[in-house]
Amino acid sequence: MQRTTHEQRTGELPDPGKGRGSGVVPVLAFAGITVAVMQTLLVPVIKDLPALLGTDPANATWVMTATLLAGAVATPIMGRLGDLYGKRRMLLSSLAVMVVGSLICASTDDLVVMITGRALQGFAMGAIPLGIGIMRDVLPREKLGSAMALMSSSIGVGGGLALPAAALVAQHADWHALFLASAGLGVLAMTLTVLVVPESALRAPGRFDLPGALGLSLGLVCLLLPVTKGSDWGWTSPLTLGLIAASLVILVLWGLFELRSPAPLVDLRTSARREVLLTNLVSIMVGVAFYAVSLVLPQLLQLPSSTGYGLGQSMVVAGLCVAPLGLTMMFVAPLYARLSARRGPKTTLILGMLVIALGYGAGLGLMSAPWQTVVIAVVLGAGIGLAYSSLPALIIGAVDASETGAANGLNTLMRSIGTSLSSAVIGMVLANTSVRAGGVNVPSMEGFRTSFMIATGAVLAGLVLASFLPSPRPERPVLMASSAGDARAASPSVAESAAVSAPERRTAAPSSADGTRPSP
Template identity: 85%
Template sequence: MPQTTNDQHAEEQQLPDPRERRAGGGVVPVLAFAGITVAVMQTLLVPVIKDLPALLHTDPSNATWVMTATLLAGAVATPIMGRLGDLHGKRRMLLASLAVMVIGSLVCAFTEELVVMIAGRALQGFAMGAIPLGIGIMRDELPREKLGSAMALMSSSIGVGGGLALPGAALVAQHADWHTLFFGAAGLGVLSMALTVLVVPETSLRAPGRFDLPGALGLSLGLVCLLLPITKGSDWGWTSGTTLGLIAASLLILALWGLFELRSPAPLVDLRTSARREVLLTNLASVMVGVAFYAVSLVLPQLLQLPTSTGYGLGQSMVVAGLCVAPLGLTMMFVAPLYARLSARRGPKVSLMLGLLVIAIGYGAGLGLMSAAWQTVVIAVVLGAGIGLAYSSLPALIIGAVDPSETGAANGLNTLMRSIGTSVSSAVIGMVLANTSVRMGPVSVPSMEGFRTSFMIATGAVAIGLVVAAFLPSQRDATRPVLLASSADEAAPVREASHAAAGSGGFHGRVLDADGTPVARANVTLIDRTGRQAGLTVTDEAGRYALTAPSSGSSFVLAGSATGYAPRACPAAYPASGLPVEIDLVLTVSAPERRTAVSS
């Protein structure tokens, strides 16, 4: 009999975690590839921006709508797709985002009409929701020791894809029809969708409530009214009635939207959560990082391609300029593992501040390193390292401050803040370069004074970001291992919480499968009588959980879910005495997983 017990114990120790069985090693690269695909879509037309008026047979002011439409659609889609992912499944919404991008790419590939091209580019912009959705899937599916570096890679994929796509798009634009760029984007989108279907599992975690359609419409209208004058202000005039009217309208609409969201039982964006110090300050820092990221993308390619006859231009071809800027994205990719180790030891606040400091050093050095192509490569490497650290820290800070069921919406809002930062950067630096340009024959070209002023503006934004980041609260010890743990000595935060709950009141117990085997990293949700989430946690390696109850003498529902298992819910009454309540949840292995286990 003891021998049988030992054999059973050995089998339990060897039993793979269902989450690891479903979320294998391919999930991270596939999701990162989806992010890179989105970045390629954004960078696609950068090499041919100056040629768009001729290609589309229109005025330069009208041609800029091709870029503006993608920005506006992405800003609107990002928080909406994040919320839909929380409600209806993140993989499903990720596939929907990519599908809309593919349709938009094909629309652009078969047209030279301005209006049709703008519509296609707007459809492409909907793919921006892939970034927060990918981060949400990683949080739901990956073991905690892999989560830090995975989120870092996903968050920095925008820079990685942009850096890799710039020389590639320039090469295609020089040697093939420009419509080939859109066929390439459509092909990448289809490949990303196929890999997602084959490799990425659908998450079992769902947020309670329904989709807030009035909130989505209000936010969309407010963002369009805000971003339109930011991106088109230099064309319309910053003091024109159109610009000032749209800014005033955006402030009014967003204020009314905020009041509506505060009263909504199921808001699109939980403003109370967004107003928490750690969430609010992280989003403000994200705006500054977005400003810093886009400044280098505007300055270096122009400096490299200006003719040497200007006295400061470097006279490089479009392809060489792209290759010189490409290290920006590559370095962002390579710092992801470094970020995971640093953040696991010091927390994402420290890595964010270090990243901002490196960015400041890069821009400071750039003020004196603009006289040779190799110097621009050095600037790109240093800035890539800093931006990679900063971008990688942002989702970890957000995830540490919100419930898992709000991951998609919260990261969607954070991605939106970065987009607003890039929009502000584009508008301000574009205005600076235009106002400091010099005449070279029949045309005006940016001046060295304008380039240096742009770098100083980016440095100022980084300084503001550093001040904001300094006021972020330090990462709590209880949450750091869940987000970023990379060693065994930081494990088992739930075990400590369970012990505390047993002495202070609340619900605690274990999540087991039908055979009595503990289910590690299962989601346990506490739902109150109104159907709203009152608490959520993740079980430790022994299947233990602990949740504090918001009030005594109330009735709740405890729900357990894990990848590979059918979800389970049971009523849970919390006595007026406030004494702890022990409840074990038993999950049943879903049919496909059961067949896999039997066959193996």
């Protein structure tokens, strides 16, 4: 009995033979795609939101901002709750909150009620790191790499697929139908999760750090709020600068508190390790690159051809042209698994970043026809898919299994910060370079190209950071054998490539006579 408890609490991987089969992967991926849809659900009707909600454009943007803020706050919190109390249980809770939020939005035209519902929808973003944690706990090692790649890419897959689907619904039905559809997807995802996904027996020691959760939430809101609303408020306004200063103070105090806490929400000592810190910084850069194309291509496609550079496509056609971005991310998951098994996740991350840079570089000259935007979407989707797939493998290889949910939650948060920065910076660029057409201001070609150059710069910065990640160590896979001495850990697998970058602290851990390792 003692040994079972030891295995569940010290971060050892459970016996992979205990998983329930391949049905877990598509169900968890579907859940991830479902919650990711919430981020782009209203993109097709965003320009009509002020009229639909009877408010001015500045207030209408809160409908999008609320989802982003709630998602950023939820990811590390739900990841930690999953480590403590069960990842499947928290996944179902996340989906249930999303369904409630969708039903609230489907039944109202009031701005405040709509913002509340959208915040509840965004809170479900915690499902993605929870899904990655479940996969680590219950899947056989040979399936882990491609499964995590698919789950990590679900952010882009959901966002890409939602654009044409939401545009089709918005064009032919009442816009509230978008929320009814999202509620239906949430109920389906919950049902499939109950039927197919097992609960992991792995639990982290300690208790939930409520003060730490509140402190992090307040700090993130004070940071992301001026980032997303700075263009409306003014970047040098007292409110913007005051919130940024407050966020720095709050996050520093929060960090000092977490370092002293016996059961912190985020283990900052673990997060400060080179492999974890660099991976999280690269995640911000990938988030910037991902969101840039999502902002530029739909606008370019829908601008009237009378501008001289707009492609004059309908909302639905524009969504279909951008959809390959998400589809390609989904299809590169098996390719990532093979590459990572041979070369390790660091190599696939660098390769993905190079492909993204190539896509944006080519995009500077491929903006004159709809088919060219499809090419850009495919190339960028392949690169972003490889990069996104590598991130959880690098994180999982650097932390104990009992920290998987919280660590991946923090990594997902870093991507959210990247998308927020991308939205703010590129939104400012497009606004400041806009031109008059038909009596209104519209984005210019100069603004589109500048946005692509910003994304390219972010990718190059990410490449530099990724080059400093630790190189794989060949002896690490053998040390990842389970406490029962599972010989399967010594065979080539994708899970090994995720593990090779684990910290030397754990690599050097001695083994006891019965094959178990002492708790770190």
